[in-house]
């Protein structure tokens with residue numbers, strides 16, 4: 473068990489604190505060096521010193537020593553595994569050792585942090601996905617994917633269920649807006665050339681996210697089972713036989729028969745409420761993880777060294 477205090481410096485001046493410290497030290501030794509008691513005694517000494525029993529210079533040195541002891545103690549080090557984050561290494565360790573901070577990249581481009589750089593379009597897309605999930609779960613309580621009752625279910629939901637019309641419209645609007653925001657996000661990423669290395673894999677994940685967002689929207693469109701839904705999906709699925717190689721097989725897989733009917737409705741329902749949301753959630757997790765690993769949003773390249781030096785010189789002449 474190491475000594476808990478540097479008594480040499482403060483011996484004469486802090487009589488009371490010294491006595492208390494020795495008392496604590498003895499207890500620490502006699503309890504097989506419990507780190508908890510050591511920490512506790514340091515805290516008590518801190519309180520005594522704060523109470524103004526000793527001169528300010530002594531206070532400072534004693535507090536410094538106490539702080540140092542605290543930071544070196546096993547309890548402290550078990551919680552914080554790195555030093556104060558004033559070096560690049562410690563800054564990285566702090567980011568990686570914290571459950572919340574580790575979701576962010578260790579370093580980000582200052583330019584890319586501006587709202588007007590990303591317009592938060594990716595974040596908005598994610599937010600809309602969450603809205604869709606929550607409102608979709610609500611709708612599931614009132615909807616049965618049966619061609620005999622689906623249309624009536626939606627009518628009742630809109631007219632007889634508390635907040636039914638509101639939630640249904642939130643779901644519809646969020647779906648349309650998500651298609652818009654994901655498309656704009658894709659355009660923004662392309663405009664900034666953020667598809668280039670090292671982000672090319674995330675671009676591919678993004679393309680998958682884009683298509684799955686469209687599939688989610690397409691499958692949801694059939695569910696109200698009204699005239700517009702049935703005929704829109706009839707037109708959409710009639711494109712399937714033109715798929716290269718697969719041809720008619722693609723149509724049969726989509727509709728489950730030779731026209732849009734009950735098998736189509738149940739297929740679209742399962743795809744809409746289970747398959748596509750799960751795939752999207754999984755792809756989003758990979759997408760966000762890659763954003764972190766690729767160093768956050770790609771900012772513009774830093775200005776050449778010579779330009780930076782000129783800026784510094786101009787700045788110092790002005791001041």
Ligand code: HEM
Pocket residue numbers: 590591592593594595597598601654657658661664666667671674675676677678679680681682685756759763768769770771
């Ligand atoms: C469900 C759809 C999507 C969600 C929730 C989403 C989410 C995000 C978020 C939150 C960011 C951080 C920066 C920002 O907000 O712009 C981001 C960046 C990025 N996204 Fe998406 N995204 C989606 C779809 C897409 C699509 C369709 C593409 C491209 C085909 C794409 C490619 C990228 C790339 C390459 C980055 C890095 C951008 C950069 O470094 O500037 N994402 N995404």
